Amino acid sequence: MVIYMDNAATSYPKPQEVLSAMNYFFQEVGGNPGRSGHRLSLKSGEIVYDTRDVLARLFHIEDPLQIVFTLNATMAINIALSGLLKPGDHVITSTMEHNSMARPLRYLEEKGVELTRIDCPAPTFQLDLEQLEKSIRKNTRLIAVVHGSNVVGTVFPLEEIGKIARKHGICFMVDAAQTAGAYPVDVQKAGIHLLAFTGHKGLFGPQGTGGLYVDPGLRLESIYRGGTGSKSEEDRQPDFMPDTLESGTPNAMGLAGLGAGGNYILREGLPTIRKKEIELTNQVVQGLSSIPGVFIVGEEKAENRMPLVSFVMKGLTPSTVGEFLDERYDIMTRVGLHCSPWAHQSMGTFPEGTVRVSLSYLNTPSQVDTLLQAVRELSREEVKL
Numbered sequence: 001m002v003i004y005m006d007n008a009a010t011s012y013p014k015p016q017e018v019l020s021a022m023n024y025f026f027q028e029v030g031g032n033p034g035r036s037g038h039r040l041s042l043k044s045g046e047i048v049y050d051t052r053d054v055l056a057r058l059f060h061i062e063d064p065l066q067i068v069f070t071l072n073a074t075m076a077i078n079i080a081l082s083g084l085l086k087p088g089d090h091v092i093t094s095t096m097e098h099n100s101m102a103r104p105l106r107y108l109e110e111k112g113v114e115l116t117r118i119d120c121p122a123p124t125f126q127l128d129l130e131q132l133e134k135s136i137r138k139n140t141r142l143i144a145v146v147h148g149s150n151v152v153g154t155v156f157p158l159e160e161i162g163k164i165a166r167k168h169g170i171c172f173m174v175d176a177a178q179t180a181g182a183y184p185v186d187v188q189k190a191g192i193h194l195l196a197f198t199g200h201k202g203l204f205g206p207q208g209t210g211g212l213y214v215d216p217g218l219r220l221e222s223i224y225r226g227g228t229g230s231k232s233e234e235d236r237q238p239d240f241m242p243d244t245l246e247s248g249t250p251n252a253m254g255l256a257g258l259g260a261g262g263n264y265i266l267r268e269g270l271p272t273i274r275k276k277e278i279e280l281t282n283q284v285v286q287g288l289s290s291i292p293g294v295f296i297v298g299e300e301k302a303e304n305r306m307p308l309v310s311f312v313m314k315g316l317t318p319s320t321v322g323e324f325l326d327e328r329y330d331i332m333t334r335v336g337l338h339c340s341p342w343a344h345q346s347m348g349t350f351p352e353g354t355v356r357v358s359l360s361y362l363n364t365p366s367q368v369d370t371l372l373q374a375v376r377e378l379s380r381e382e383v384k385l
């Protein structure tokens, strides 16, 4: 049996109810949401709305219609950045960003947006809030940062960043790709204006789902336009949410699964999910720290991090380690740069990267034991690769 420890890339397996909800949609519903007046279209629209509602409850969003569905977090981040920023605006970000934030920002920088990257130094790779506040200029329009790092698991303090943004009247955008569903995210408490999330990681939905929350006070320019099922008599894009930013047939079957994933999380409870993930992460950290030649990168306290651990092994490339775990032990991990070159440059692990073990609520302590046994075996000199 495969031991899946690559949940930061995409979660697997999914709870049974996610599969059932998608199966139900495919077999019994099938209609295009919000497009036609017949029963199956209405049912499909209801399922899509229910998913918005579940996510609004999870992220403490007042109005579910302020959530725009996208294919993933990448699309959500692009809609937000390109819809908000103009040449001459200044953006502050961090060096821990995933390429889904780094590349659109780099592109916009080349088009005249000013960009400051705040360094996040070892050993914790935390955001330096003093430096963040000092970097604010007259034209600073946005602070855009990741919530939980996909490389070292560091979690940025959203409420404190939000306070700084509020004090200076700046928009605050968060990439919650890693934290949505796995760590508390409260849009109201943190004063978040734009929240990008993906459906297929901690939220247990399928690939091809994600979304963007937009503060009701913000108007983003659409980066694409088209059919919405509303105001069909007009050839101009509607100006109300979510239609203004959400054109074309959505992934309704995927959203049925995402809604079931969200309901699963609400039912199990985030504190229960966090508790299990902290226990598993502690087991990984403590086990790996006791193996000679293994070096963990980043914060060691599981309470302050996402359930993922990045490490390197003396004398072995990350890809050698990953291949060994896969071929000899059926353990799936991710090796390399994890789409985050800036982070690895800060960490001193560029260009080979690290081995990343990422857990979910559905992993077990005995799977972690097998991982530790495998790494221990690999660390012994007699292992022939």
Ligand SMILES: Cc1ncc(COP(=O)(O)O)c(C=O)c1O
Binding pocket: 008, 009, 072, 073, 074, 075, 098, 100, 101, 146, 148, 149, 150, 175, 177, 178, 198, 199, 210
């Ligand atoms: C921190 C972070 N942001 C954004 C993304 C992009 O997510 P998606 O591929 O679903 O767009 C990822 C995916 O790994 C991520 O870890």
